C-alpha cells in the first residue's frame with residue numbers, strides 16, 4: 001500500500017468505517033511508515049481539539065434575548 | 078441513573094420516534110412552548126454554524142433568529158423522514174449564505190462550488206506534535222489559533238468539518254443539510270481535516286512555537 005492509498009482510507013479509518021481486512025492492510029502500512037503514523041495521530045488530535053473548544057459562544061443574556069425575540073414573533077404567526 | 082423499567086407491550090417499539098417529532102407536531106398545532114424547547118435545544122449549534130459560515134457575529138445572531146422563524150413558518154413542510162435538526166441546519170445554511178452574499182456584493186458565495194485546491198491533498202508537514210500541544214497555550218490563545226486556522230478554509234470545507242466533526246452529524250445528514258452529494262461531503266471532509274492538521278502543525282509541532290513564525 002502506498003501513502004496515497006493510505007490517505008484515501010484515512011477518514012474511514014478515523015471514523016471506524018473500515019472492514020477488518022482493510023484495517024489489517026492499513027496497520028501493516030503504518031508499521032513501516034512513520035509519515036502516515038504522524039498524519040493519522042495529528043489528524044485525530046486536530047478533530048479532538050476542535051471538538052473540545054467552543055469557538056463561538058453565545059453569552060446567556062444574548063441567548064435569552066434572542067430566544068425571546070424568536071418566540072414573541074412565533075406567537076404572532 | 079436508575080434503570081428504565083420496561084413492561085408489557087412497551088418493550089416492543091417497532092420504530093423509535095425521535096423526541097423532536099412529537100415537539101414539532103405540538104408546535105404545528107400552535108403550542109409555542111413545544112417550539113421553545115426546540116429553540117433552546119439547538120440555538121447554540123445553529124449560532125455556531127452561522128458564525129462559521131458568515132464569520133460575523135451580528136450576521137450569526139440574525140441568521141439564528143431568522144432560521145428559527147422560517148422553520149416555524151414552514152413546519153408544515155417538515156416531512157419527518159429526516160431529523161428536525163438536519164432540516165433546521167439546511168435552513169440556517171441557506172440564510173447564512175444569503176447574508177454572506179449581501180456582504181460580499183458581486184462575489185459568488187456557494188457551498189457547492191468546487192474548490193480547486195491541491196492544498197492538503199498530501200501532507201507536507203510531517204513533524205510529530207508535542208504530546209500535549211494544548212499545554213503550550215492558554216485557553217484564549219488556543220481559541221484564537223483555532224478560529225484563525227479554520228477561518229482560512231473555504232466556507233464549503235469549514236461547514237462540512239463543523240457539521241461532521243464538531244456537531245457529530247453523519248455523512249448522510251451532512252449531505253442532506255448542505256444539499257451536497259455524499260462523495261462531495263467525503264472529499265471535502267478529508268481535505269478540511271488535512272488542511273487544518275497542516276496549519277495547526279505550525280503551532281503544535283515538537284519544539285513548539287518557533288515553527289509558527
Ligand SMILES: [Zn+2]
Nearest residue numbers: 003006033036
Ligand atoms: Zn505512508
